[in-house]
Amino acid sequence: MTSVRKGQAPGQLARDEFGRRFRASFEDPAFGGEAEAIGRLEQIAWEAYADGRKAPLTRKAGPGYADPDYDLSVEWIEARARIDRAREVWADPRSATRALVICGSPRNDGTCPGEMSKTFRLARLARDVLAAEGVEVDFLDLSLLTSEYRRRIHPCKACVSTAMPLCHWPCSCYPNHSLDQTNDWMNEIYERWTAAHAIVIVTPTHWYSTSSALKLMIDRLVCADGGNPDPTSTHGKKPDEAKALELAGWDYPKHLAHRVYGLVVHGDVAGIEGSRRALSDWLDWMGLISAGDQARLDRFIGYYEPYATSHESLDQDGAVQEECRNVARAVARVTAALRRGELEVQTHSLPRPRPK
Numbered sequence: 410m411t412s413v414r415k416g417q418a419p420g421q422l423a424r425d426e427f428g429r430r431f432r433a434s435f436e437d438p439a440f441g442g443e444a445e446a447i448g449r450l451e452q453i454a455w456e457a458y459a460d461g462r463k464a465p466l467t468r469k470a471g472p473g474y475a476d477p478d479y480d481l482s483v484e485w486i487e488a489r490a491r492i493d494r495a496r497e498v499w500a501d502p503r504s505a506t507r508a509l510v511i512c513g514s515p516r517n518d519g520t521c522p523g524e525m526s527k528t529f530r531l532a533r534l535a536r537d538v539l540a541a542e543g544v545e546v547d548f549l550d551l552s553l554l555t556s557e558y559r560r561r562i563h564p565c566k567a568c569v570s571t572a573m574p575l576c577h578w579p580c581s582c583y584p585n586h587s588l589d590q591t592n593d594w595m596n597e598i599y600e601r602w603t604a605a606h607a608i609v610i611v612t613p614t615h616w617y618s619t620s621s622a623l624k625l626m627i628d629r630l631v632c633a634d635g636g637n638p639d640p641t642s643t644h645g646k647k648p649d650e651a652k653a654l655e656l657a658g659w660d661y662p663k664h665l666a667h668r669v670y671g672l673v674v675h676g677d678v679a680g681i682e683g684s685r686r687a688l689s690d691w692l693d694w695m696g697l698i699s700a701g702d703q704a705r706l707d708r709f710i711g712y713y714e715p716y717a718t719s720h721e722s723l724d725q726d727g728a729v730q731e732e733c734r735n736v737a738r739a740v741a742r743v744t745a746a747l748r749r750g751e752l753e754v755q756t757h758s759l760p761r762p763r764p765k
Contacts, residue, residue: 411656413571413648427455454589463585476641485640488579488596495604506744507545509605510536513612513623517552526552527710527723531673531733532611538737539609544744547601551622559592565628568651569635573659573765574643575651578636580629582646595629602630607669607744608697609737614676614684627691634695635661635765661764666696669747671704671740673733677719681707698747704739706732 422430431451440447457465464482471477498504514528529550536546553560563583569576583593602608612619619627637643643651670692674685685707689699699705708729711722723729746752 410649411652413652421459424455427458431455457587460587462587465586470641474641475639476644479641479644481640482581482584484584484596485577485579485581488599489638491596491600492579492603495600499604499606502748505545506543506606506741506748507547507604508539508607508609508740508744509547509549509601510539510609511611511623511626512548512550512552513610513620515552515555515620515622516613517550517556519556520552521555524720526613527675527719528611528613530720530723531675531730532609534730534733535609535611535671535673535737538734539607539741542738542741542745544607544741547605549598549601551620551626554594554622554625560594561592562594562598562622562625562629563590564625565631568646569631571648572651572655573635573661574637574654575646575648576632576636577640577643578632578638578662578664580632580636581640595626598626598629599633602633602665602668605668606748607671607700607740608692609671609673609740610688611673611733612675612684612688614674614680617680618684619688630665630695633664635659636664638662638664663696667747668697669700669740669744670697671700671736672706673736674707675710675729676707677709677711677716678713681709698743700736700739700743703732704736704743706736708732 428451431454432447435443435447456462464484466483467480468483468486469477470479470481470486474481499507510532512526512529512532514526516522516524516526517529518525529552532548532550536548539546554562565580566582568582579596579599583595584591610623612623615621618624637651637654642654672685672688672692674681674688676684685705689705693699710726710729711719714722743752
């Protein structure tokens with residue numbers, strides 16, 4: 410058995426520092442008349458923090474789990490049930506074909522930029538084509554992370570790097586009420602990915618990579634690639650138990666495999682090809698199926714032109730608009746062929762010598 414390495418994490422915050430951070434949310438003078446009430450809430454929050462009350466609402470896991478008597482988070486159980494129902498509908502050949510179109514830009518006109526993103530416009534082109542092809546479209550706009558109250562995707566804690574079975578499907582790291590890590594959007598996003606037969610991602614290029622909003626979602630989808638659907642098998646986050654499970658033999662299940670994908674990556678100066686390749690490689694690794702070369706697009710819009718006129722540049726670039734539509738057309742046609750049984754993905758049946 411390999412050892413569990415310790416010694417990096419700092420100790421708990423001092424009571425005064427905890428209070429300072431807690432009260433930072435109430436600096437608006439409008440809260441001034443509620444100092445006593447805020448003080449009482451602060452004390453409750455401190456006790457939750459000091460006691461490590463990650464999941465205050467739990468119930469017994471019940472039948473079907475390795476340890477039916479383990480107290481599982483009610484929020485996790487409900488998220489898992491929604492994902493299971495979504496997978497049943499996805500697997501039903503009689504169900505309507507469904508696509509998830511993802512707008513990966515953090516920019517919209519409801520927050521600091523004051524203007525919609527070109528990504529949003531391109532994503533809507535893809536959405537409209539898919540709808541015209543008879544596909545039910547679910548539109549996921551990640552710019553809501555910057556413009557909606559307490560809309561959050563918390564960062565991945567990299568449990569998988571300790572041992573794959575410690576990374577639960579869906580993620581059980583959040584919510585963590587003791588650390589005020591709540592309102593995590595991912596439980597809903599996991600369900601939406603699971604329900605989709607096709608995925609179309611449209612993203613800008615930020616510093617030779619994807620946007621931070623999209624990367625947050627991507628990192629949190631690691632649990633879909635080999636994640637453990639039974640947190641009771643590791644009794645929550647017990648690293649020694651997770652290591653033992655992986656070393657005994659783990660099959661690294663791909664929970665989102667066999668979905669068709671398309672990509673649109675755009676930029677204005679550099680980095681589009683590397684970003685598109687990284688996204689393609691990630692989706693391939695996850696077991697998704699490319700809709701072909703016309704479904705993997707990277708293009709400059711307004712190359713080395715002012716940012717201020719970039720929407721006008723998109724207006725004038727009819728070719729890139731049509732190429733974006735072609736991404737959606739390719740995705741719709743390949744998805745339909747796959748669901749009819751006309752597209753056999755032979756490589757998915759091959760045994761993997763390195764199943765990680």
